[in-house]
Amino acid sequence: MDQHKQRIANLRLENEKCNKKLEDLRQENRNLKSENSKLRSQLQDIQNELPSREVRSPPQDRQNELPSPKERSPPQDSQNELPSPKESMSKAVDHKLESSDESRESEPPTVLKKRVTKKHWVKLPFQLSSTENDGQQPQETNADDPKSCWMQSEDVTKKPLKQCTSPAKAFSPRTQPKVSLVSIGIDFGTAFTGYSFGFKGAKQIRQPKWGEEYGMNTPKTPTCILFDENKNFLKFGYDAIMYYTRQTRRNEAKKLFLFDDFKMELYGKVLHRDSMMTAKNGKKMRAMKVFSESLKFMKDHALDMIGKHTAGVTYSASDATWVLTVPAIWSAAAKQFMREAATEAGLVTESEPERLIVALEPEAASVWCKQLPKEGFMEGDLTEAEIIEQVPGTQYMVVDCGGGTIDITVHEVVEGGHLKELHRVSGNNMGGQTVDKNFKAFIREIFSEKVFDEFEKHHPSELQRLMYDFSICKRYDGEVLVQCPYSLQQIASKVDDIEAYFSRDNDVDWESGQILLSGAKLKDLHEDSVRGIESLMKEILKKPTLNIRYIFLVGGFALSPYVNRFVKEKFGSKCQVLCPVDAQMAIVNGAVMFGMMPNVVESRISVFTYGIAVVHFFDKIKHKGKSKYVSKDGVHYCDVCFHCLVKKDESIPFDEAEQYIFNALEIDQRELPFSFYCTEKETAEFVDEEGMRKIGSLVVSMPKISQGRNRSVILEIKFGFTEMQATATDVDSGETTSVKMDFMSK
Template identity: 30%
Template sequence: MAAEDTDVTPWPVVCAIDFGTTYSGYAYSMRPDYERNPLNIESNPPWFNEGQGTSKTPTCILFDKSGNFHSFGYDAERKYATLAERAQEKQEDEEEDEDSDDEDDSEKDEENKDKPKEDGFDDWLFFRRFKMKLFQDASVRRNRKLKNLNLQAENGKKLPALKIFSEAIRFLKEHFEGLLEKATLRDDNNASNNSATTRQGSENSNTSGNLSEPPDDFDDDDDKKDDPIGHETSALGNEDISSWSADILWVLTVPAIWSDEAKQFMREAAIQAGIQDDHLVLALEPESAALLCKQLALTKAAQDINIRMFDPGSKFMVVDCGGGTVDVTSYEVKENSSLKELHCASGDAVGGTNVDKLFFDLINSIFGEDIVNKFKCNSPSDWLELLRSFEVKKKGIGKENINNEKAEPVTFSNLGDLFKEFAKSNENKSVATQIQEMGLKKKIKKFSSAKLRIDENFLIEKVFQGPIEDVTNHLKELFTKEEIADIGIILLVGGFSECPLLQKAIQSQFRDKKVINPREGSVAVMKGAVLFGHSPENLVRKAIEKGLEVTPITTESIIRKSKAYYGVATDVPFIEGEHLPLYRSMNQEGEIVCTDVFDCLIKKNQELEIGKTIIEKRFNSSTSHKANVEIYRANSDVQYCNNEGCKIIGHIRAVFEDDCFLPERRIFKVQLHFGFTEKIATAVDLTTNKSWKVKLNCLL
């Protein structure tokens, strides 16, 4: 049965959550609107901060002292700033009181005893820019499990990363559901009941005739102990479930260069946020931007008055410059409107936040890291103001000056307490003297008692130049590859792509290429992810999960490339001279075998087509009830699973019906579907012919 069968219908609503390092938001569209015009995509209402509306809100979140969610985005920033200001005012009042006559303590106690006690500033947990904590090399984390990761708040206290991510996703999810409830009218009176039934049906899907997940009790006890939170019940009880819950496909964006483990972590966080597993797909950020750019009118022939979309055969590179990462992918447009990936996604943690880091490294070099930390702790509201100020000013640095006037110095205010702290810790030495001793008198000036003015060119050299060179050097290396050397179009998207200095550097470095900043480039990932949600790929996925036969997609597909070698551990007959004695063993049948041989299923750079790249393997179960298949990833075509560069990335668990008359060890078949943004697996018990969807668990 094909994916286009009437049993598999498109989702009525697609909502894409762009969970960014610096800023986050969502976009959505209804299926009828998509069919009339795919670019008819709505974004979240503007997020307001001091009267200014923005398309995204800062990725920061606030919890109270008990670890309960309080607010997200600008609301979290405002609340935290207010708490900081109160704490600062209280500290100043206490210092004044020490210099004045004391009141009668008993009178003070009588006045304050009935006042409700508010949590102190130090009790609140404020997290910002925490997404990149997932982008850590395994060698850095060593044996620490990502699902056990704890993140540190501004006050030094910690919360489980899974809780922080899930509450952030929950906020954006419920914000959209609230918007949908207000802006639409349903004509089915039992919508809420239907939604509740859908949720319950999903949880008890083992009773259906479709593919089903193994029961929850299959998890080993060790795995339960390792889960720091457990899967908490969603904040939306059945009485609060949106009437649209059963109709929404949620798309969550992730960097293409992330590991399978990090991607699954995001899925688990979304599930904990109340999104049903089968109502969720992950979209790769640069790929989403490519889907949007493919739909935009960006090209114009010399003799043509019309601006057209990319023609078949066109090739282009997408450089997604986000806050945390820069992801680069390249595509060729095929005759059937499909995209063919020309090289595996590449990139690194060289996004816009690297500019921020270098700016504060500069501040630390002037004042000293210890003094800056004291300023951060003792004057938190002024510290937040400095963070905000740089975030705004860095977007204008390097802009063309139409009058060719000398660029004005960049001014940072509200630094009075920092100056005082510096003088106090340095025997009343002035900041001006420090700057002069550093040889920076012409580059940085102390203006009045609370401002610094930094020469723009000096700021560019110290703060922007390094991260921008990292990006251009990576692109230069990519263009040495034969398969993409002839690409003539570079599309810059993502928040950091709006940096004038980055734009000019790429244009200067690649004069033979056409560098384009598509309109709405900062939200290209968010809106492109909506197009991905409507794509035929997700109908095929839906069909697989229903246990239907699928046919390859013929239009609007993405042909991806494998980033590595993938395989399973297997036993083969031992051959003297070919296999190492270390792996010689005797199996249960008494045969001499070589164990832990890497059986390659998918090769590096192999093209992966949805509906075509399906690998089937047969395995023996370990008991009559359970089976476990380990999946390995290797950088090269290794011989053994413990060779250097080869590591286990996940395992597939299968559980069988409890039947004492069946054989002790069972034969089962696993189908691995490659080509999706996540690997999909199904299993068949060849003894009973029972089939079910199985989960590739990468959170080891």
Template identity: 30%
Template sequence: MASGLEEIEPDSGLEERTSSLSIHGHREEGEKNTRESKIVIAAIDFGTTYSGYAYIFRDELDKAKDSSEKSNVIYKHWQSGSDAGICSHKTPTCLLLNSAGKFDSFGYPAEEKYYNLMNNNAHLGWRFFKRFKMILLNERNLTTETKIPDDQNNIFKAIDVFALSLKFIKEDLIRSLKRTGFDIKEKEIQWVITIPAIWNPRSKQFMRMAAEKAGMKSKQLEFALEPEAAAVYVKETKVAKQRVSGDEHALVPFSVGTRFMLLDLGGGTIDISVKEVVPGRALKEIHRASGSGLGGDSINVQFFQHLEKVFGSKVMSRFKNENNQKAALYDLEMEIELKKRNLDFDQNGNLKIAIPPALIEMFEEDEDKDFEEHLNSFPGFKFKRGKLLVNQKIITEIFIPSVTSLIQLVRKIIAQENVTKISDIIMVGGFSQSPIVSKTVKDLFKHENVNVIIPNDPDLAVLQGAVMYRYWPEVVRTRRSPYTYGTRLLRLWLDGDDESKMTRRGKSKEVFCGDHFEKFVSLNDEFETGQTATIKVYPVEADTTEMAIDVYTSDKSDPRYTTDNGCEKLGRLVVHMPDTTKGLDRRADVTMTMGSTEIVVQGKMMPDGTPTKVVFDMLNAK
């Protein structure tokens, strides 16, 4: 039995036939009916630094007459254990497991309990995870077996960390629903989880598997791209100024034809989307989703890098890694997080950072010198009464990498030929509230006749929009492909092919070209929601019962080979073709949705359209 693995073999005709591609749109009525049968729409904003959820009863949206009623969602109010007087709509994305690896707590309770354990030096063996979401952006070889370190550098399966976290949020939301007095069953909830638009399909598959492991049924779950969800919300918010009469103006939602850029500036990622409002109050994507991993947390990293210059790498490494200093390290991390957000400079232009006494003692012990005197050789730094005074110039330097990355991304997008007539830039996400970031963006466009708007509660825009999107996914009319997609192909040799790709096959030693990138979708191609690309698959031999095809992505528009820079193997399509009666005279059509938030594959044996099993493994395929 032939498997058809690796490159497509010659003499089968497949080297020509598999490149046949058709693209068409379709709407799944079954999915729509399933969606409308749910009583509750529940959205989870699972962030790098903070997470939260919101929900609404579907009939409230059915009855909504205007945009304000559409956004009338119910939030969870999370209460900080360390300061019982403060409630917020989000809780820290951190998970605490006991020494046996079992769930203990999530969010503020996990943070507080682990801090108390550290203060009592009783934390050894406990497993505390925070800011772990970034692995889904940064890990290039993500699998279901990928492991991540906890606070004490003990490793644990990443998918279990995500699943346990999502399970807690899901169950907490269900408890909240029960307190309303309504008898809501899990099967009556339609879930939506927000994810960065710049995640690759592999990370999305990982998140879906984690959500299913947390107990969410696949048919009840959909993803919302974070900047897209925010765009859905903003589209219905009264943010545009319209003349009513004379000098009188009123705020109204964006009108049809408005083109705007959405900057979702979160803790982990910067996500940028460009949309146009089209007839029917829907959205069309003008430019593919773009972004970087230099969100608000990158400022914390820069802070610590500057502290390393001041204290020395040896002292900072010791301070970070000694278990008996974990509580002090946590205090410093929280101090930096707080001061980064407020940037409350004193009259001399200094930001005061409380430094743990243990760090000062460690420095003076290791370096055998007075810390205050040591700072004389570091312009912009002073130390008084336990506080490190950091000059405003140094703070600006700390923000430069992230802000520069943001501005470069925005300028690159606006420079594209199809990105014209942008009238508004909307900034959402917690990092958008940073005075340095917002001022930089506003200064960039102050002469461009472009409005820069930060809506009320910008950190909740994604959650609000996710609920509205799940109610009406078709609100996003079109999307742009973030990659070029193709398969790895062995084809006949052509003049101009790279000599290193030459190979001879068969009895006649005919010359072929290996590693050919057979493109079926180009970077920035536009697709309607639900639109699919169809790949025609043929068996390589008469007794082939399944075909395995490697799918690649590229960040270039026209890659030649799957080994080119910017090309990565995304995963493997395995198409089942169990009936060998017709030998080589068989064909399966594999459809891949390219206009949705995820790639979904389906297979049919032709010509009768009999469904056949297709597996697209992006996490375990070698």
């Protein structure tokens, strides 16, 4: 009891320190506001010094003094009077305005630059609204609608991201409005899911044990969720499997919605908020509900567990920083899907999105491995030092062998134990489940299509048990025994003698209700996966600029002796191959540490070339055959041009942002929409080129229209974190808000 009281006293003392630190941060914020006010004043001076391109609408009685739109349009045959082809312009659709029959007496708005003087226009059609929309749904818009308004930008300036004017609304892990007391990492895996947590200032990381009531004792639980016939949540993990099995025996399982191994439903697919998933009973449910209920279960379990470790002190979700790990090769849409599912689950609120960090799985594992002493690995020595993070300049590769994906990242240790990425993250979907699929296909071949189909249809829980037993066998070398479900034996025996099924293959045998797989057959089942791993690693290791000394094998699939041995045989002569003692926990434990220092990775390599759709003055030669847009002033533009923001393989610092300053074009314009594209090519000219993909959009809200066209918005886009982030600042008021970037189709 005395220890508990002391613990509570320590927590109160720590809370007082946190409050003091918070007050210091508030004072710093007030100072920044003052500085920001001075900067706005300087910005206004710069605006006043620049030649104005805006033609204001005069009073009604002076309309006849203006030149007609045709008189203001540049001659089509006088290219020397136009800006150069590199000069560009951008177009934004105003979805809240009715089109007017009157001609707008203005040119596009001006976007200021500090260094670059060439002007460009950004085409921004699309559908998103600011998160500050009073809970209203974003209006759907048509990207191809020719009725659009315009805005002009003169610069794209790279600069370190400064603290925002309104830190409580800024979308950045570095500007949290409330000090987190605990960091909670969730590894939402394809086959198994788990979490770990650590208190601020403490080195110990804890995690629960799962399945003890069923004779298990594992650090993770199966990624399996069960709903009742009304789609209400029932069970998760081992509980879901056991409950479903009992209902199967009572012939009640057909009413239930069981989902397992569903994480890969987000890989390589077009995602939207109403995407559906198929349960074992053949019925469908919204994927968002399946994922959000799974995360809600993990959240509730974690907070309850933390309370038990703090003498019953109650913790809420807002007391924590949550770190949700995802495969490195997932699309921006898949990451956004997980973020929205986590928000729906109550991990964070829309007003505090910075409390959730979506971390890449190999990065989280890297953070864990770099600080391990040599005793933290199964075998091998760290010959240069006991802890890698203490040796700046050390380069290493992390190969995350998960159930669904293989993800690889390459890091170099810099001063202070921080990391910089040396090669863009890469991966494929050849994880441990590829071996499971090969085993399932092999069993189907052994027993015949007819027998296996009947077994799969009428005994899904026993099939799941068979696959679980095999997943355990993957961790052993040589021949293994897999228990054959009794129902499969019964169905098969109606067609032929059981032993007859196994007489057709020398690498498998029948032994008293068990399937005996030879070591050769087990190795053969791994072949597709290990070859997938080999191709990824070869592509990276052939880079002459890299000097990789260590290869860390992490993830549950890394425990397979076939994977471990294969990597050592192929690459052990070039690099030292190490596997952490808790390889399957490296990601989730690293996630906890990631939550405590989200800027540990100082720079990342861009996987694609990213940019936005822009419009240029139409060039009859350069833009021949391309889409043409004619403004209300009669000016012709090519509206499918591509303006690059970040190039493929470009190194992007964690704290660097792209900055744009936009003015409104129309006096009653209420929003500025952007369309984002990516390509694997290093350079591109048009958004309709082969290989170009539209990945998302955002809309900057401009609700106050009293200043007409004299309204400026600073848009900052940050590429250096695991998710693209954006903030918009109203220059007049200085108010900064996070801007939601939408990467899902709807």
